[in-house]
Amino acid sequence: MANGLVATIFAVLGVFSHSLFVIVGMLAALSAASADTTATEIGLLSNSKPRLITDWSEVAAGTSGGVTPLGFFGAFLGAAIMALTSVILVFFIWPRLPNALFSFDPVKGSVTKPWSYAFSVLIGGFCGSIFDSVLGATVQAKYKCVSCSALTEKRKVHCNKPVRFYSGVRWIDNDFVNLISCFAGSAVGLLSFLLLR
Template sequence: MFPIPDVIPGDVTRWIVGFLLAMIVAFAGFRTRSLSASGAITAVATGGLLVGAGGWWSGLLLVAFFVSSSALSRAWPKRITAGTRIRQARGHRRDAVQVLANGAVPVICALAAVSVADPVPWLVAAASAIAGATADTWATEIGRASSSSPRSIVSGRRMAPGTSGAVSGIGTMGSAAGAVMIAVLAAAGAATNVWANVAAPSIFVVVAVAGLAGALLDSVLGATVQGIWRCPACNETSESPRHQCGSAARLVRGIAFVDNDIVNALAIAGAAGAGMLVMSLLR
C-alpha cells in the first residue's frame, strides 16, 4: 500500500498521529453509538497499529470500512426492524470482540509487513482482509432490505432473513460492491506509487476478488460450522445460547463455540490469505 520506506517502524510521527486519528474516529463512533466503550478502546489500538505499521493508506481503507458499514446499518432502520427481525446476540454497537474479529487480521498483516524484505504481499493481504470485512458487512446490511427470503449458500433452501449462511441476490451484489470499493481505494494507492510500483489493475483485481471470496467463505462457514440455537419458549433461532427472552436455547446446528465473531475472523483471514497468495505469485 505504501512505498517500502513508509512501513519502517522508525517513523515515530506516523505512529503518534495514527493513534491520535484512531482516537478521533473511535470517539466519533462511540458518540454515534456505532461502537461500545470496549469497542472504541479496541478500535484505537487496531487503528493506531494499522496506520503505524501499514501506513496511511491502510488507515484510509479501515476508515472506509467503518464509516460505510456504520452508515449502512442505519440506512433502513424502520424497515429492517419491522420486516426482517434478525435475532442476533448483540446489537449494532460493535464491542471489543467484534472489532477484533474484523480488525485483528489486517493489523497482524501490517505488523508482519514491517519485518520482511518485501512488504507488498503482506500489505495486499491487509487490504484484502479489509475488503473481506467490508464485503461481508455490506452483504448483511444491504441484504436485509431484500423483499424476498434468502437461500442457504449450501443447500439452496429458503431461510429467514439474517440467518447466518443465507444469501440473496441483492446481498451478493452489495458484497461485491463493498469489495470493489476497497479495491478501488487500494488501486488508487497504486496509481500514486503507494504500492512500490505494483500496477493498479493488479491491485484492484486481487483485492476485489479476495474480498468477495472472503465474504462467500463467511457464508459457507455460517451455514455449516457456526452454532445456531433455538429458543424452546419462543421457537425462534438465535446466534446466542441465551435467547433475548432470557430462556436457554438449544443447539440445532453447527459447533457450540463457533460464533459469528469466529466465523468473521476466519473468513477475513481467508481473504487475506487469498490476496497474499495471488500477489506473491504475481511478483
C-alpha cells in the same frame, strides 16, 4: 476485533517487511470484512427470501449462511469500494506524500499494475464474504429459541427465554467465523496477486 485481527497482523509485518504482498494481504483481509458487512446490511433490504448458501433452502432473514442476490451485490460492492480506495491510496496518494512520513515506497521498482492489485483485493474480499456464508451455514453454532422457535446466534437468551443448542460447533461463534473469513480473504487475495504479477 475479529474483523481487524488479520489486517493488524499484516500491518505489524509491514513494519519489518516493506513488501507489496504485505499490503495486499492486509487490504484483502479488510476487503473481506467490508464485503461481509455490506452483504449483510444491503442483503437485509432484499425483497426475495434468503436461501441457505449450502443447499439453497429458504431461511429466515438474518440466518447465518443465508444469502440473496442483493446480498451478493452488496458483497461485491463492499469489496470493490475497498479495492478502489486501496488503489487510490497506494498508487496515487502514497507516492506524493513527503518522504519524511514514510521511509519506503511499496510500488517503486515494482512491475505491479494497479488493475492486478485492485483485482486481488476485490477477489479476496468477495471470496472471504462467500466463505463467511459457507461457515455460517455449516459450522457456526446456532441456537433455537424455546419461545418462538427462531434460530439465533445468541447462546443464552432469546425472547427472554433460554435457548437450546441446535446445530454447528458450540465454540464456533460469529466472531470466529469472521476471523477465519478474513484470513481466507487474505489468502485468496495473495494467491491471485501472485498469479497476476
